[in-house]
Amino acid sequence: MSAAKPRPSGRARNWSWNRLADDAAADLVESSEVPPGALVLDLGAGDGAVTQHLLAARARVIAFELHPERVATLRRRFRQDDVTVVRADVRDLRLPTRSFRVVANPPFDGVNAVLVRLTHRASRLERADLLLPKSVARSWSKRLERTGFAMVRTLVVPRSSFRPRPRIDVVHATIVRRGPR
Numbered sequence: 001m002s003a004a005k006p007r008p009s010g011r012a013r014n015w016s017w018n019r020l021a022d023d024a025a026a027d028l029v030e031s032s033e034v035p036p037g038a039l040v041l042d043l044g045a046g047d048g049a050v051t052q053h054l055l056a057a058r059a060r061v062i063a064f065e066l067h068p069e070r071v072a073t074l075r076r077r078f079r080q081d082d083v084t085v086v087r088a089d090v091r092d093l094r095l096p097t098r099s100f101r102v103v104a105n106p107p108f109d110g111v112n113a114v115l116v117r118l119t120h121r122a123s124r125l126e127r128a129d130l131l132l133p134k135s136v137a138r139s140w141s142k143r144l145e146r147t148g149f150a151m152v153r154t155l156v157v158p159r160s161s162f163r164p165r166p167r168i169d170v171v172h173a174t175i176v177r178r179g180p181r
Contacts, residue, residue, distance in 0.1 A: 017067075020049045020105045020131070022163035028172060029053035031130035031155075032103045043090045043104040043114060043130075047073050048083075050103060055082055056088055059103075062096075064088050064173050095123055102128040106134075108166075111160050119149045119175065127176045132158055134169035141173075 020028070020039040023175045028050060032167050034040055037060035042051045046062035047070055054061045055078070065071050074085045088094075090106055091113040102125065106114055111132060132140075134156075153174040159165040 011056040013042045017107075018105075018162040018164060018166045019045060019046055021129070021161050021163065024086070024157065026107075027132065028052050028105070028129060029057055029103055031172070032127070032174075034101060034103060036057045039096060039098065039100040041096075041102045041104065043093070044100060045074055046070055046105070048073060048077050051078065051083060054103060056108040058136060059101075062086060064090050064093065068131060091117075092112075093117055093163075095125070097124065098105065099126050101126050102130065102131075102134055106129040108168075111136055119147050125175075125177065127147070127174065129172065129174050131170055132173045134165075134171050137171045137173040140175075141175060144175065148178055149175050151175050 034054065034057045038059050040052060040054050040059040040061055042061055042063045045051050048063065051063045051074070056063045061092055063074055064086050065074060066087060066089045070086070071085060071087045072075040074083070078085070093114065095117065102118060107127065117123070118128055137154050144151050151173055154171040156174055157170045159170070
């Protein structure tokens with residue numbers, strides 16, 4: 001057995017995955033209020049649990065996934081015309097240059113790097129509905145006060161909504177841009 005390949009920064013990849021149950025994915029997308037035609041990023045798309053509901057809401061979806069087998073599953077499951085599947089580490093994400101939203105169950109490993117990128121002053125993010133560790137949401141709600149964004153809602157997500165169940169508390173956090181861009 002070989003060791004995990006390190007990222008360029010020297011951190012080892014963590015392939016753990018807490019798949020979101022279909023009903024929880026549907027609830028996440030419904031509560032995100034995605035308008036038809038909106039550009040939406042699904043970060044850490046896994047096998048497409050969130051992606052399928054974003055398509056049903058008629059969003060234009062870019063699904064980001066790093067794990068090669070999950071990328072292959074996404075490409076088999078969704079038509080290329082409906083979903084753009086990008087194999088990439090969400091911590092190293094290149095964001096769209098036009099307005100976009102995020103609806104995702106991102107990998108918990110490295111989620112702080114994702115939030116830094118999403119809430120950067122040059123980001124065109126309009127709104128993000130993310131499933132985050134409760135501790136991360138708590139620290140970021142204060143940190144966002146110094147940015148052009150705000151965390152406007154956090155709702156507890158039952159651990160039973162994931163397979164396997166996470167060992168930590170998870171919340172659905174909604175981040176929105178404050179004021180005009």
